[in-house]
Amino acid sequence: MRTSQFFLSTLKEAPNEAELPSHKLMLRAGLIKKLGSGLYTWMPLGLRVLRKVEAIVREEMNKAGALELTMPAIQPAELWQESGRWAVFGPQMLKMKDRHDRDFCFGPTHEEVITDIARTEIKSYKQLPLNFYQVQTKFRDEIRPRFGVIRAREFVMKDAYSFDADVAGMAESYRKMHQAYTQVFTRLGLQFRAVKADSGAIGGDASQEFHVLAESGEDALAYCPDSDFAANVEAAEAMAPAAPRAAASEAMRDVDTPKQTTCEAVAELLGIPLQRTVKLIALMANEHLHILLLRGDHSLNEVKVGKLDGLADFRFASEEEIRAFFNCPPGFLGPVGIDRSKVRLIADRTVAAMSDFVVGANKPKFHTAGVNWGRDLPEADLVADIRNVVAGDPSPDGRGVLEICRGIEVGHIFQLGTKYSTALGCNYLDSEGQLKPMEMGCYGIGVSRIVGAAIEQSYDDKGIRFSTAMAPFAVVIVPVGYQRSEAVKAAADALYAELAGRGVEVLMDDRNERPGVMFADMELIGIPHRITIGDKSLADGKVEYVSRQAGTTELVAQADVIGFLLGKLSK
Amino acid sequence: MRTSQFFLSTLKEAPNEAELPSHKLMLRAGLIKKLGSGLYTWMPLGLRVLRKVEAIVREEMNKAGALELTMPAIQPAELWQESGRWAVFGPQMLKMKDRHDRDFCFGPTHEEVITDIARTEIKSYKQLPLNFYQVQTKFRDEIRPRFGVIRAREFVMKDAYSFDADVAGMAESYRKMHQAYTQVFTRLGLQFRAVKADSGAIGGDASQEFHVLAESGEDALAYCPDSDFAANVEAAEAMAPAAPRAAASEAMRDVDTPKQTTCEAVAELLGIPLQRTVKLIALMANEHLHILLLRGDHSLNEVKVGKLDGLADFRFASEEEIRAFFNCPPGFLGPVGIDRSKVRLIADRTVAAMSDFVVGANKPKFHTAGVNWGRDLPEADLVADIRNVVAGDPSPDGRGVLEICRGIEVGHIFQLGTKYSTALGCNYLDSEGQLKPMEMGCYGIGVSRIVGAAIEQSYDDKGIRFSTAMAPFAVVIVPVGYQRSEAVKAAADALYAELAGRGVEVLMDDRNERPGVMFADMELIGIPHRITIGDKSLADGKVEYVSRQAGTTELVAQADVIGFLLGKLSK
Known part of the structure; x- marks a missing residue:
């Protein structure tokens, strides 16, 4: 893509309302644009990032054997009344009436709809296990939308729902999703932690949250540096002190x-x-x-x-x-x-x-x-145990003391058990002809939130530092004097064509701007690999490479630059 | 994909409510599942078809230089009040209030939102022309949803909006979209016609509809077999009779x-x-x-x-x-x-x-x-001229007489002019520093409707006949005796691996079903190319190929089958 054919719109200053660095940077880089409270347009540059995340999520879900479908965003009230959640979901649910005065909602989640599909489509244990997922626009009417896409009202979510014949099957489906989530966040280049979550209100036996670690995170996480233990602070058990109560030494x-x-x-x-x-x-x-x-x-x-x-x-x-x-x-x-x-x-x-x-x-x-x-x-x-753990508390697994860090929740996996299948009569015939409720799991990833969380984890005073996996373009070519120097234009065009021909997502900044402006824009929007082509280095048969993540600069022989870049991209 | 890992759900009979063949077949083939009136889940099989259409639409839009973004589905009333359409859009618009009692709608279209983006993002003629598009879920509260996905309430639409400095630029943007649409429908393997549409109520100068030709189409189209003329019947001019009025010959x-x-x-x-x-x-x-x-x-x-x-x-x-x-x-x-x-x-x-x-x-x-x-x-x-044309009327271009056919509208392109840019103050500075309203165009494709329309155009008593471009899988391998015959299993597995390795979307029907059941399912869901592998033909080193479109059967030497299939797929 050439910048002249694309739409870049960067800002020197972010609007005042933006609090978090990621929110400011997403607005300044022109990744998103606000339409209303908690409502954002994904501009062409931002949509490229969102699509990268979606693609990796889909690949890992498919690898794990989940099948993609798409359920309607607008859901009839009847199913929610059947599950009992119409009355209890609260004002987060955006409700409406259609022209015939029937009640609907903009689905904040899809347990009811998928369970309705399963109860009519799945008859026999032979069809199980099944795991259906979708990547879809959801709406939750947050009382105070903020932090840009991290707590938006309209957002993109991947939600998956597994159906199994028994508890052991549900545990296996859950394990596969845990593995798939670990793969997703690893491939996206994120520092993250899977933590035990409280699942009391949703029901079911096990539940884990996946958090991207970031100082600005809304959630406090307790973890033990000496063991695997990690939990949302609210879900971590506060153990009794190891030492027994001391004897009284003061008078009352x-x-x-x-x-x-x-x-x-x-x-x-x-x-x-x-x-x-x-x-x-x-x-x-x-x-x-x-x-x-x-x-x-x-x-x-x-x-x-x-x-x-x-x-x-x-x-x-x-x-x-x-x-x-x-x-x-x-x-x-x-x-x-x-x-x-x-x-x-x-x-x-x-x-x-x-x-x-x-x-x-x-x-x-x-x-x-x-x-x-x-x-x-x-x-x-x-x-x-009625309190939240604090740093220095003994780890519940007995293998050290807890530390506290902060995270942004980007995924949540649940073993639901038969809560919805019982409420909605979602049964199957087992091998002995007995009717049994299906054991369900549900698994969410905040797809659009991930973009904000990733930036929250990786930025500097120049702007965003995207991983190659998430960047809107992997490489940018900045020709200095594209309109002026034949040699620069020829070298830049040749490199651009060669990279594009090899499937590299490359941006050619062919604007008639000063180098400083182009460098600043490309640093702001976070392109990880930059090649600068100018007359001076070309005279020595070289081009300049800058790594946005490492902040390093090196001269590379023109003849080697393709191999050099492909090497960087494969890491 | 193996059938045992996928979710197929075919029905012998369609629900009574389905009127059109495409609606019945989509339900019977398990492409879609009804959630409520005009609300359908795209099941895994159907979603594969929808994704094919989306991908081709995106490719052609990108080739034409349009830039993809994603605007929110939920839109604040204020912008619609500014354009004057909040009051006039009518009950097709699904309106709602958020938790703070503010008015919103589920966007039936996005002229207001994109014009709001353009008026703040585009300042100068140097940024023009621009064409933004999205592929998005829309909602229109049809008074009588019917025909399955052809007239659903929630549907997938590609909507594009062009911004130009002058009328000549707008006409060029319009021409590019006309060309892109022609490419889309041609690549999808559809018989279609672009017809002149009435654009009176929407404003603007030119407007064309793209119709997939089908007897069941809701729209009547007038065309001249001897010329290029084609128009929606309502938009075609009824000419005066060529012969002058005859003299009176009867007494009153x-x-x-x-x-x-x-x-x-x-x-x-x-x-x-x-x-x-x-x-x-x-x-x-x-x-x-x-x-x-x-x-x-x-x-x-x-x-x-x-x-x-x-x-x-x-x-x-x-x-x-x-x-x-x-x-x-x-x-x-x-x-x-x-x-x-x-x-x-x-x-x-x-x-x-x-x-x-x-x-x-x-x-x-x-x-x-x-x-x-x-x-x-x-x-x-x-x-x-106050009437609709009928078959036999002279063609308005004077080059023959009109015929009437029926079509399903799948695309619509408009030259909007300055209707929205004037209403919303969407101006730019021209090269002389004058503030001028942008000339706009808008361009829609009914992405999900295309799936129904394509089936309406291509089915038989066995089921759907998808083009290779739209089929959920290009090739199906039906092994007869997969569980029983080592030779069949080995041949089927080898062919499956070879095709999958070459990127062919191949389905292996590894279910333990009778051949007749497997054949009927694959014919119903419309897979265009079928290879049957059985012991009998294998003994002669052959497999059987059946073309769903042509209805022909031929034996192909096992050694040649890859080349043979790749030849079929490249057509």
């Missing part, structure tokens, strides 16, 4: 905390580590008060709480409910001296192992220090 | 037509050709009555009427309005003896050249015969 006493209503403020006032404080969180469930105790520096994990016996439908207690029991305003609450017959006291594993800790005194402007289990208050009714 | 007299309220009934009663009768149509426009006269066998062309001076906003007169003027019920109306000062009499060109004709008598149960212009009533106030 009230301390003056006139304005200190947070653990941080109390610790600062008392000149003690935050790790010595304990905070109290009051929940209501089944019309009963539950009191959670967390170490001052830890954060509550609501998913874990929701899985505790009797707490599936918990909510936070209101200030009135808190005052009614404690007779004290929030900020000074504590577990000492309360009527334990009327509440359930749940201590985090870490808190259960603490001694000499500081809590609220249940009277305004006071906290109590030197508190000890057994001596000052009865042991907790339940000790459980 | 009333005839008894007690129950005859139509020209057909009157002609039958009187024993005269329908071509001797004239019918009257009453219209209201500008609060004024207009009376149209058409020959009994001709049909009114409302588009032509709407273009007449003063009739842009016409409507049909109500029965009350008709009775008020004629003092006679419809069915017996005529132009003789009416108060011509209060109406405008418009005669079709053919009627203006008639003599001795039969019309209503303006009294119940009577018609008047032997009516002649001049003698019995004053000449018409206006003589104009």
Whole structure:
């Protein structure tokens, strides 16, 4: 492609609204253009990148034996009513009525539709296993679309759905998808991590997220550098401290905390580590008060709480409910001296192992220090893991301590089990003629999000640094004096024709621009390999090669340049 | 691909609702599956066909210099309000509100969005011409979706939009698209015709439709076998008869037509050709009555009427309005003896050249015969072309007579001029620094509709007959006794590997089915080239080749089969 025949549209500055580097760079490089909140046009340059990602996703899905189909984007409400999700999906689902006043949605996902296809098309165990996938435009009406294509409302997703006769088959389908995803992200040249995810709300037994590692990622990931362990922070188990609870060494006493209503403020006032404080969180469930105790520096994990016996439908207690029991305003609450017959006291594993800790005194402007289990208050009714892990926590596999990094979720694989097949009557006849529900899995890749995530992982002050696998063009030829020098034009045209003839995606920047402008544009849009052709080096029979990733420059003999480039591209 | 790894799902009978052969066959062959009214899933087999069409469309668009992008499917109402089309597009447009109660639509077309892109991205004549296209899912809420993918609600469309500095540039962009479309439909192996279309309502100067010829087509096309002339029947000009009006030869007299309220009934009663009768149509426009006269066998062309001076906003007169003027019920109306000062009499060109004709008598149960212009009533106030052409009419290019055929519209190209660029302020600076609106064109191909239209043109009682260009697989190998005969398995596997290695899209039917079942399935799904491998012919070193298109069978030496097939595929 010649620049003069193409459409390049680069900007010096990104619009103010863009927060993340990738969002700014995608706008500045002219990969995308905003139509409305969370709605982007993929401009010709950006679409080339998106298509690269799509192609690699398709190749790996096909290799794994999945079959591509395309389901409608617009789905009738009836199927969602049958699965029970029409009412519960929430405002993320874009709903509409057709001219006959019937309810439809712009499909945010396709479990219902594919299960409807499977229940009518698959009759016998002989047809199983099957895995269908599509690469399709989805819409989720995010309350706050942002980060460009990373959290857009309209986006491209690859969604796959597997159908198996039994749980072992489902596990095998899941394993194949795990392998295919690993191949996809590896081929795209991304640093990524597959992490254990929480699958509680979706149902099913196993679930993993694939994250592209990036400081700006919305998700915190816990991993163990000494082992394979990796999980979304919310899904990682916080183990009990290895050491047993120390004996009490302080007397319990009230301390003056006139304005200190947070653990941080109390610790600062008392000149003690935050790790010595304990905070109290009051929940209501089944019309009963539950009191959670967390170490001052830890954060509550609501998913874990929701899985505790009797707490599936918990909510936070209101200030009135808190005052009614404690007779004290929030900020000074504590577990000492309360009527334990009327509440359930749940201590985090870490808190259960603490001694000499500081809590609220249940009277305004006071906290109590030197508190000890057994001596000052009865042991907790339940000790459980109710917090998010932090760096330095022991790894759940016992093989080191956890570190925390951030990631952008680009893939998610689920073992669904029979949740949808049971709801929609998606059954097959087994080899003994018994009707059984199919075991399902579902597997998503955020195709358009990957482009943003990849840039988030690889850019510098000049612009984007695409891997060869994702770049809109693999090579750019920048002739200096294309309109002026016959020799430059001849050399550039010959190299262009030779590369194009070999199937290399090459861009010839034949604009009548200053070299600096052309270099800056090509660095901004992230072309990984650049050949500069000018009279000066040509006189020595050479051209200049610049690697965008490595930032290195070298002179290459004109006669060797094809082989040299093909070598670079094959890496 | 092996059938055992693929998903084939053929049916003996099509659902009752399917009317057209292509719709029945697509369902029976398992190319598509219905989700709801006008909503279809493209199953793996059908998607392969759709992808073939998409690929050829893309190749030809790229060759013509158009640049692919992808605009959002969901569009904000504001742009449509700016162009004035939000209110007028009608119920075909699927509208919705997002979670913030803002108005959006599922884009039925993208003139507004692309013009918004052009007005911000294109500043100078130096950037022109440009042609952007996309291949995208569209939604039009048809009042009566039918014919499967031919008139679906959700469908795949290729839409392109050209931007030029002047009218000559627009005409050149249009010409390139005409050429690209001709290439697309030729490569797909379709019998098609480009016809002049009416472009009145859309604006602009020129417009052509591309039709796949098929008896079941919804559109009637007029063409001249002796020349290049071809037009949608509604857009073809009906010329005045070559011969001048004959002199009056009959006396005017009333005839008894007690129950005859139509020209057909009157002609039958009187024993005269329908071509001797004239019918009257009453219209209201500008609060004024207009009376149209058409020959009994001709049909009114409302588009032509709407273009007449003063009739842009016409409507049909109500029965009350008709009775008020004629003092006679419809069915017996005529132009003789009416108060011509209060109406405008418009005669079709053919009627203006008639003599001795039969019309209503303006009294119940009577018609008047032997009516002649001049003698019995004053000449018409206006003589104009207000009817659809019929077979036998003179060709507007004066080079023969017209014939009528039927077609399925699969493409449409428009010269839009400055309709949208003016409405949306899409201007550029010309070489003299003057701000000018861009000259636009738009170009659509009904990508998914093409699959139905192609089948409508090529099927038999066994099923679909795909061209090699569109077939889901080019070649199928049917081994007879794959599980039983070592020799058959070895020969089939070797041929499959050899073809696949050469990039041929080959299906190996390795199912454990009777040959008749496999043959019937492969004929139904329309694979153009079949190789049958069985012990009997193998003993003679031969395999059997069957052409689905030609219906011919021949034995081919095993050693020659690759060359033989490659020869067939290159045709």
